[in-house]
Amino acid sequence: MKTTGVIIARFQTPYLHEGHKFLINEIKGRHNKMVIVLGVSPVKGSRRNPFDFYTREKLLKQFEPELVVLPLRDNASDQVWSQQLDALLTSTFSMEQFVLYGSRDSFIQYYSGQFAVEELPEKGNYSASDIREENGDKVLSSVDFRLGINYAYHGMYPKVYATVDVAVLNEDNSEVLLGKKHLAAQWRFPGGFTDPEDESFEAAAKRELSEECGPIEVSEMQFVGSAKIDDWRYRNETDKIITSFFKTTLVYGKPHAADDLAELSWFPVNELQGMIEKNQITPEHHVLIQQLLKNIGQSK
Numbered sequence: 001m002k003t004t005g006v007i008i009a010r011f012q013t014p015y016l017h018e019g020h021k022f023l024i025n026e027i028k029g030r031h032n033k034m035v036i037v038l039g040v041s042p043v044k045g046s047r048r049n050p051f052d053f054y055t056r057e058k059l060l061k062q063f064e065p066e067l068v069v070l071p072l073r074d075n076a077s078d079q080v081w082s083q084q085l086d087a088l089l090t091s092t093f094s095m096e097q098f099v100l101y102g103s104r105d106s107f108i109q110y111y112s113g114q115f116a117v118e119e120l121p122e123k124g125n126y127s128a129s130d131i132r133e134e135n136g137d138k139v140l141s142s143v144d145f146r147l148g149i150n151y152a153y154h155g156m157y158p159k160v161y162a163t164v165d166v167a168v169l170n171e172d173n174s175e176v177l178l179g180k181k182h183l184a185a186q187w188r189f190p191g192g193f194t195d196p197e198d199e200s201f202e203a204a205a206k207r208e209l210s211e212e213c214g215p216i217e218v219s220e221m222q223f224v225g226s227a228k229i230d231d232w233r234y235r236n237e238t239d240k241i242i243t244s245f246f247k248t249t250l251v252y253g254k255p256h257a258a259d260d261l262a263e264l265s266w267f268p269v270n271e272l273q274g275m276i277e278k279n280q281i282t283p284e285h286h287v288l289i290q291q292l293l294k295n296i297g298q299s300k
Contacts, residue, residue, distance in 0.1 A: 003097045007101050169248070
């Protein structure tokens, strides 16, 4: 029985490089029937996987219109993924035999299914990752380019941006540290966006505090609560901000404003409610003020 050639790859690239073309033409020369199975990431719209299945399918069929292209979702288990790959092929093409092809750094080392595999030599030193990086800031003037951006954003899941805010208190909880941003008239808690390199929200809170208040020493971060923040930048957006709010006690050092804070000052905790009524606290942090007052037993 003649076999069908199967290429297992991702093709996460805006165009096919010579290595891709060599791979397709090589398998086409060996088999009368050829199938490409595209890995589909569970993460929708990322730097590593910016192109969805449909975009990559059109890219491949533009190069070779008769290609059969199938999607296969990634799986945390190599064994389960191998079983799903075999089931995809056998259920789509019953009574056929397959040879699976890949390069040195491809799926082969992870595959434990029933079909024969063959490693092909790489053609040149090409990298889809390098192509994506090199073209990451390239702007084109075509309508297709702008439609592509629109398609990508409409295909993304709505996002929640994680931030942290910190109430730095004095030893007896009678005063709290607030800051003002540059050109801002109202006071707020120090804080900011979490970073992918942060190990936890507590770590993010410590980092933000250090960046905005200088090298002060504080006690362990204590979680106060979380809240959706009515940030004016996201008020008309689908994406929103949810912050994790912490309190801590100043142990040593004198805070000084840095990063995006222009001022820092201590305020009596029992005056915070009055500051809200006088419009001295930024509106998006009103909910955090109430959480803090309730936490330390000073809410009405």
